[in-house]
Amino acid sequence: MNRIGVYPGTFDPITLGHMDIIRRGAKLVDQLVVGVTTNPSKSPMFTVEERVAIVEREVAGLAGDIRVVTFDSLLMDFAEREGATMIVRGLRAVADFEYEYQMAGMNQQLNSRIETVFLMADVGLQPIASKLVKEIAIYGGEIGKFVTPAVRGEVMARVDVIGRRGS
Template identity: 35%
Template sequence: MRTAVCSGSFDPITLGHLDIIRRTAACFEQVWVCVSPNAEKKNQMFTPEQKLLLVKAAVAEYPNVRAELWPGLLADYAMDHGACAIVRGVRNATDWDVERELARINADLHPGLDTMLLPAAAEYEHFSSSMVREMIRYGQPLEKYLPAAAVELVRKMRTELNREEA
């Protein structure tokens, strides 16, 4: 079975992320979505468990896609799941440079593990999770940015958080 891994911190998952996952699912028999903490990223809005819940809701319609949390190295996750490829979305030249370096590191860790870089679809190349977090903070409509299955969950999570903070 040809297996691929899509990964990210998904804080939160966006339509851009989902487009990369959907396109990967069309090319591979099994896709694992690895929800990873990223210590480099500040101002996380959602807990790892909330991120996983959002991702699972977003990919529920794809029978060959599963999602899990993973605190370790992505290359190790890919090998543990029998993946032949890591698939990453790239929006611009900066993403390309970062992902190319990570691909080389992952290949050094596990020779034979390929990384495939998919360009973001034009309608999503300006999306970022940080931009979406701003939309959430300021109560903007989310339907243009988040998978439909995640919109209501995000609203519920934010309402619960606001109640706890009050």
């Protein structure tokens, strides 16, 4: 039996924290499906198609069977379609845990055959959040500590296109 895990997120942009969870999550399963989705409460910098292309490029050199796909449905429906037995979630702080714990409980009610596994982010990567990376970039700050050089270039190019606030 193949163990398939799903790691869902918006990945807007993909950060070093995301990469850490993908790298480690891929070791736990035979195949890790990175599910790129939209979140109505977030304003994306990149389209879903752009994010998929960026994530595919970033994970190309990682060990393990990693597949990147889009989804626009309930997470548990997506996981079921992918044949997943596990949802992989990254935790940065206590605030993440409260939200993720509630989500895991709801997801278990929707489909008790799929387990949620939490991975703590690497200590050095815990403060990284895509939202903050975008905000730092928009205000002209340096984001190179939080994303790969290629992602940094794409974020900064997008910021130049949309214009920095306060300029």
